Amino acid sequence: MTIKIGVIGTGAIGREHIDRIENILSGGEVKAVTDVNQESAYKAVKDYNLDATVYPDDVALVGDPNIDAVFVTSWGPAHEQSVLLAIEAGKYVFCEKPLATSAEGCMRIVDAEQKQGKRLVQVGFMRRYDEGYVQLKEALDNNEIGDPLMIHCSHRNPGVDENYKTNMAVTETLIHEIDALHWLIDDNYESVRVDFPRKTKHSHAELQDPQVFTLKTQGGVLIHAEVFVNCKYGYDIQCEVMGEEGIAKLPEVASVVVRKESKLSSNILNDWKIRFMDAYNKELQNFLDSVEKYGEPQGPTSWDGYIAAVTADACLQAQETGEEVDIKLQDTPDFYKKQVAVRN
Amino acid sequence: MTIKIGVIGTGAIGREHIDRIENILSGGEVKAVTDVNQESAYKAVKDYNLDATVYPDDVALVGDPNIDAVFVTSWGPAHEQSVLLAIEAGKYVFCEKPLATSAEGCMRIVDAEQKQGKRLVQVGFMRRYDEGYVQLKEALDNNEIGDPLMIHCSHRNPGVDENYKTNMAVTETLIHEIDALHWLIDDNYESVRVDFPRKTKHSHAELQDPQVFTLKTQGGVLIHAEVFVNCKYGYDIQCEVMGEEGIAKLPEVASVVVRKESKLSSNILNDWKIRFMDAYNKELQNFLDSVEKYGEPQGPTSWDGYIAAVTADACLQAQETGEEVDIKLQDTPDFYKKQVAVRN
Amino acid sequence: MTIKIGVIGTGAIGREHIDRIENILSGGEVKAVTDVNQESAYKAVKDYNLDATVYPDDVALVGDPNIDAVFVTSWGPAHEQSVLLAIEAGKYVFCEKPLATSAEGCMRIVDAEQKQGKRLVQVGFMRRYDEGYVQLKEALDNNEIGDPLMIHCSHRNPGVDENYKTNMAVTETLIHEIDALHWLIDDNYESVRVDFPRKTKHSHAELQDPQVFTLKTQGGVLIHAEVFVNCKYGYDIQCEVMGEEGIAKLPEVASVVVRKESKLSSNILNDWKIRFMDAYNKELQNFLDSVEKYGEPQGPTSWDGYIAAVTADACLQAQETGEEVDIKLQDTPDFYKKQVAVRN
């Protein structure tokens, strides 16, 4: 069976997902597209040679009875409405981050989904599909290092442009760690504090860079999450978990090892798209496969989207106040507690 | 466009390729199958839920006008006939190793293909699609280590059963290095010699294990290729190229790094299928994409199949005689000299 | 010339230094010993076959006109008096940490030494002589990674006994990082805060373990220093400096690399004495060589001892209060600013 997909938002990420579905993955077909910029929607149809209807808006697209699943890849503030429309129509949703721009918006989605009685929504946190994170999660789940006590992680980009402001360290960058870390240790955040080291000379006036977020969980795990988006040397994602019996760490990205000019070296990537290309592919393939095989997506849920929203808000407040800020999550509904099987 | 595929041979590797085409890759569809064991063919159709005709033999399958490309995944001695049939019918062929069981057989295929005036055949040497080999090839092509002088490589399996005899070190194991190494350094083999260290106690009566093949190329590169199929510790593929300016080496397989019980360790795989899963996927996706985009497959050619056959024969003779054996290759036809672009 | 040494304190560390001077290093000779336990002093003379006088106390030993240098390896609270005696007698001093048990005590030593007009005292912070730290310091001094912004370091022991209490994480463990880090980046500490993750089950009632100290420097460098003394897996010292252009990290301890049972592994030490054996040897050899060649020791100074004392006090206060505590250092006297050449 081929899942018929409608794509809401044909900007960069929308086009990439269309390319994946059409040219790389198996089991899906783009049959409808829309964008606030209709020309962009028509262009996508043409560029990817789609057999797809162009709709004027998300309402119309979601209403197409031939569409099984909706991809929400529009501008962040538009996500909530599209997701709610799709849920109400009983359609599957793959929604890029953020699920909604507020905790309340996420909660509206959570409520709507529960009313439908089954999971329909997967949020685009692709880290969980990265082979290194999968291995790290397995090591933890297999109790290879005992119960976790501390995490030290780093999210480093070689550089960002002037549009990237201090708060985007949370909404655009740390957001991936926010999702990945609570999933990794199966724990909830309790508080966050931010430290600002001296600003690197490679940053600009409106960006404090680097930043270190100290998160504490209900289980007592202490997390230091460094965000450093003008680190110059490359795109580098590090994550190390200290447990009661040992320590486990993300592998370095595999790279040919060269001995030359008195150096033993391997390559560090510069591009996050290359770093997580496989994860993006596996994420979408898993969405398609899960919907077909189990009738429910198995990836990050609406509840994960809610956790990310609440935590990100607290991180922003911590940035502004310089204080330790509580992260107040509602109790996880049973609906979202059942086991998730992300690996094929 | 979806490429319509006929599969000749529905044993283990045939079924895996069917699964890839149907459930993992994009752009292909299995529309016909055959097997000397007709039940096996019917079972494949059922197991993979194929919309495919079961044919009594390769002649009939190749004759189906709806089939664009033929996958030859039958027993080795049957390959030559099926490939020749497909070429004569002007169809694309993906043929698992060996292309043919003799140099003469390979040459017949080479001749037939040239008569058709374009490349139709890709041989299933998947190493060229492994990310590590691709990086190593790029390092060489970019002259990062200067001209190559020596290669040291190892092909190690944790263990083999009693059906695996001394000669299979060539035909089943070294065959991958035979293809990958001449591609890597763009050079032709000239001679081979075999050294037998003391046999490991984990081998059996009819298997000399390990073995080391010393190959010399026309360009003067000295290659030591170790085959060790009862190495116990894991499935491990190593390859290091010593050049005039430096050395480049395949990366280790990325693995979570653990500190525990006084050891800093990462995992070594045991299963070649996991080791080269991505390479198999990329190999077939590249075949499908190349046929669609360029009208010719871009992977290992019939001529590569011929080189492998001649070289393997010399290696077998070297095993038997204990002498250095010449590898006498005919000159590469211009037809097979044009640039091959394997990477998407 | 052989430097004639008097050793005050013939406990474990005193005996080790005697062994080094007599049996491993060049240029020193133990000619006098004393200990509050006189039997211990006599035993050291006998065990190491010393040609040395046993004195009843530090006053008598320091008064021996044949003694060029005094090693203070007694109980911490006794250090200050012995060091002051030696300084007043114009003798060189190698003093194990702590230089004195209070900032005021250290300042009395600093004042006394300045009155003598030349550096006489070296404090036993051996990390600066560790090959890895030396390389890291060179990388920073050579501006290989630009100006430092953050440091992440870990001090992990496999386990400690019940005598080790929470405060000893500062006085016995972190004290080494306190000295090494300000030396590494040539900066002064400004504040410290402590976070306590959930206590590992391998700790005991009176020990909060692990602990993470967040230190900030006058230059704006943010330091996370983890102390984890029941980490189980080994003795492991990590230090990574994030700079404006790149990152530099202590090397792992060199160890044979083994492939076995599906693991690629190297060994982690369990014993700090083995980890820093070379550093201890180089530290003392450098003391002996510097005294002979330059007439002044070149290692950690009394001022470094003072910095360690003030910083450790703040760390202890941070442990008790849970607050961020200021580290108020007096200005560095010019006397202690001149260049130190620690490497032969």
Next chain:
Amino acid sequence: MTIKIGVIGTGAIGREHIDRIENILSGGEVKAVTDVNQESAYKAVKDYNLDATVYPDDVALVGDPNIDAVFVTSWGPAHEQSVLLAIEAGKYVFCEKPLATSAEGCMRIVDAEQKQGKRLVQVGFMRRYDEGYVQLKEALDNNEIGDPLMIHCSHRNPGVDENYKTNMAVTETLIHEIDALHWLIDDNYESVRVDFPRKTKHSHAELQDPQVFTLKTQGGVLIHAEVFVNCKYGYDIQCEVMGEEGIAKLPEVASVVVRKESKLSSNILNDWKIRFMDAYNKELQNFLDSVEKYGEPQGPTSWDGYIAAVTADACLQAQETGEEVDIKLQDTPDFYKKQVAVRN
């Protein structure tokens, strides 16, 4: 007790050993020197501020009744005579390689030493004292990888000058592997063959570089020993032993790890003196300690010197003939079979 040493040969290596004895190590004192160039001998006394007699020749120096041990660091062809003189005088000998320039010369030394009834001679093969080799030997002796089957090792220098000819790959370079490898696996060589890859453009007319020596042992171990003295990239010593249960490999030299400019890199040394500085120190300290504690040196014996001479001769013959050459060693005398304890 201080061992009184006479040094025969005050060239570069002689001076370095004098420096070690006087300024780095414990337990030895240079009391006599000689050199065919008497000025060189006088200069050494002055430069190192020695309390030593300058003798006109080795006969006179060995005759000094105050001398306990003789260091033979003269020109290779002079070694045999000096060593024999020292043995006949019952003195300990530390002799740099070669012990003698012929197998017969070595055998004369072996015979003379046996007549004295105890081991007097240690040959300067310092690899056995390198921490990496010690660990590798321990791994093998502890049966961590089972019985050895193959060894792959490399000896690479960044470059050599025009005085270095093809045969010196054996006498100056491979000679270290010849000693280290048979010690490592406790086995005897049986044959050797040489392969010459294409010569690197960085070599010169009279030097075939690189070369690969294939050695076989009586126990069936197959050794590939690469000598590559114009490898450009650094001084690099590699050694990997493949056993029946696993593989063990020399560690890389510990080096600070840097992330910078899209590379993760560590440093490779260029200077063999730095690479083996610790090994040289430990080698001589072990000689001094063993002589004092056990009355016999515990390092490489005259018999090891004989093995090196016979094997090197066969390697030279293999270079010239291009054939596999037998290595015919006499049976090891019981005198040289007793356990050697090289580690303190």
